[in-house]
Amino acid sequence: MTFIRALEFFSGIGGLHFGFNASGANGQVLESFDMNQQANDTYKLSFGKSPVSRGIDRLMVKDIEKYNANCWLMSPPCQPYTRGGKLLDDQDNRAKPLLHLLDQLEKLKTPPQYLFLENVKNFETSRSRHRLVTLLNKMGYVFRECLLAPYNFGVPNDRLRYFLMARLRSSFGTPTTATSTTHDGTVLRPEKFDPETEIIYSSWPLPAFVEDPRKSLQQHTFNIPELQKFMDENEKDGKDYLLSRQLILERPNFRFDILQPTSTRSACFTKAYGSHHVAGGGSLLQTQKMDQQEYDFGNSESIADLGIRFLTPTEVARIHVFPLDEKHDSPNPFESTTCTDNVESGSSAHSSGDSLTTVRPFNPRLTQGREGPFLRFPDKLKALQRYKLLGNSLNVWVVAELLRGVLFAEHPGAPRPEYQPADGDSESNAERPAMESSNNAEGPEGGKHDITAPEDGLSEQTQGDLQEDESSRETKRARVE
Ligand SMILES: C[S@@+](CC[C@H](N)C(=O)[O-])C[C@H]1O[C@@H](n2cnc3c(N)ncnc32)[C@H](O)[C@@H]1O
Structure with a gap:
């Protein structure tokens, strides 16, 4: 599997980074970017590394190309697409960093093979989304869009969000034409692209990028834990x-x-x-x-x-499924949270050999490495500030499943692109920085x-x-x- 070298834009408290780790992806988050001080302090405590605090709208092509990244993870501000934010869409200043990133994306010599974006419901009808998918189509990406909530994945929480997973067509080893067919006859994307009629999926699992017309998606039902x-x-x-x-x-x-x-x-x-x-x-x-x-x-x-x-x-x-530094002496209360299976569930992080996305029963312990990283709030952050950062964040399990089951899923017949380390770069053997443990023993609660x-x-x-x-x-x- 390709070694993933990810950049995390709008990193907040690192929900995308935790989701990336929990997806089982072979790779690392190279750098994160955010300008909120409290979020960055939390991120530093959790991952041992500070995000770049320079405004994303000031990043230029050279600032991005120096990482030689092949994956972008993005969760831009949602206010431009909410009624509370007056639905100003691309006219809202808070949409600027995303639109600026899209401008830079187009100019990159080597655009990322993988792209993931999260936003609120309403984004799917916005001009910003129109601009995004039109650009992706022009640049030779295939993509899947969906509106899903944690309960679609077995978590007892309603947080309906828009997600986009995009992959460069060339990463499948197929020509970068409007329609691509892999050697076993599976279709990579429909012939015609119309941003207005693209399917926005609303159930999980969703079809992987390479659809096998001989298989049909089956419904999946979870037993949602109390x-x-x-x-x-x-x-x-x-x-x-x-x-x-x-x-x-x-x-x-x-x-x-x-x-x-x-x-x-x-x-x-x-x-x-x-x-x-x-x-x-x-x-x-x-x-x-x-x-x-x-x-x-x-x-x-x-x-x-x-x-x-x-x-x-x-x-x-x-509930947002952040890994926390907690003792787990007791049996895993989620182990019985299996799903009502009428589709074969894939329990491996890299389940290949099936062109459809696979489903894992919800189990938060799968997101937690023994050594961390864990979400850690600085002691000085009061409860209200923690709620605010969590409220801005996302559900780690949902991100993990979408990355594992769609964006990074292997496909039959697809040649495996190999990661080519740059000179002197021993990344393939490197420990993920995310696995560094912090010696701060404080739990996330800290203040009262x-x-x-x-x-x-x-x-x-x-x-x-x-x-x-x-x-x-x-x-x-x-x-x-
Ligand atoms: C929806 S939140 C993302 C939360 C994140 N995914 C998490 O898990 O916490 C959007 C983030 O974008 C950051 N942001 C907004 N405008 C920015 C800019 N111009 N440059 C850098 N970060 C920005 C905010 O500080 C906020 O943390």
């Missing part, structure tokens, strides 16, 4: 994360999204989660009167008696939930963040349950 498997034993009562009685009483008729530990769903945790001003942006947990499962939101006294709390940052990080802490800009985007995921929540919930 939330209690993600719960923080140290926060059983969650005293530090309880919503105050006063806050609940001040919000008659506010429909809190209340979950019980036995729930097999949760709403998207946005970067506004944990804010006591909005009491929203993600699901809340009931800790008292557990036999009460119907809620009268008009009677806020009855809601205030339920001991409602926020999930802790550790719990949110677990400080409800008097400044909100660090939460309020500006809060309404938009809430709206962003509100619309899809009800339908998704129905599908999870």
Whole structure:
């Protein structure tokens, strides 16, 4: 398999890097780029290396070519494509770094063979996406696009996101013409390209790049684990994360999204989660009167008696499937989380010999190397800042599966392009820097939930963040349950 040399743009707290590791890819993340100081401090603590903090919109071709990378991982800002961000699309300044990267991509002498992009729902109808896929098509990439949420992969969380996986046609060893057929007759992509009618897949697994017309995709159903498997034993009562009685009483008729530990769903945790001003942006947990499962939101006294709390940052990080430095003396609670198989599940990271994407039953322990890297927040970051970074981030398991099952999947009949080390470059034998362990023993929790802490800009985007995921929540919930 090709040795993957990846660049991680808009790295945040490293969700793409963790996903890359968990995909089992043969390779390494060479460099990451972000300009958020708190995210970069967290990234440094987790991976032992600081991202480049120079603005991505100031990177030039020479700055990128020096890495000789063959893979780009990108999760650009989502505000240009959300109602809260006014849907300004390519006219929004926050879209500039992505559009700038596309300009640079076109100028590269050796464009990356592999490209991965994550963004919010709505991106798929944006002018930015139109520009992206039109450019990719022109440059000879084949690609798959999808709108998927963690629950599609067996994780009890709704976080519907757009993903694009693109591969240079030449990496399959086929001609760079509009239609390519491999020697065994499988079709690499449809003859005609129209960005308006390209399929955006909405179920998992999706067809791999090389479609074998003799095979058809089968549905796959997961048994989704209960939330209690993600719960923080140290926060059983969650005293530090309880919503105050006063806050609940001040919000008659506010429909809190209340979950019980036995729930097999949760709403998207946005970067506004944990804010006591909005009491929203993600699901809340009931800790008292557990036999009460119907809620009268008009009677806020009855809601205030339920001991409602926020999930802790550790719990949110677990639901986002970040590897954490935790002791696993107990049996793996996810081992029984197997799927209802009506499709053969591929359990190996490099399952080849099948042109369709393969499915792994969800098991977060597969993302965790014994030695790390683990997600580690600096002690100085308060709970609200951690929620914000997590809310900006992504689901590591989803990224891992899309990379493993689609982007890096091997294809029958495809010659295996070999990585050619540059002079003096012994990369193929190198340890991934990601495997360096940090000697910081602090868990991700560190600080306590400080409800008097400044909100660090939460309020500006809060309404938009809430709206962003509100619309899809009800339908998704129905599908999870
Ligand atoms: C959606 S978040 C990506 C989060 C990331 N995938 C993670 O796992 O945390 C977008 C990131 O882009 C960064 N960003 C926005 N504009 C940037 C720019 N011009 N240059 C570098 N980073 C930028 C933000 O700081 C933010 O961390």
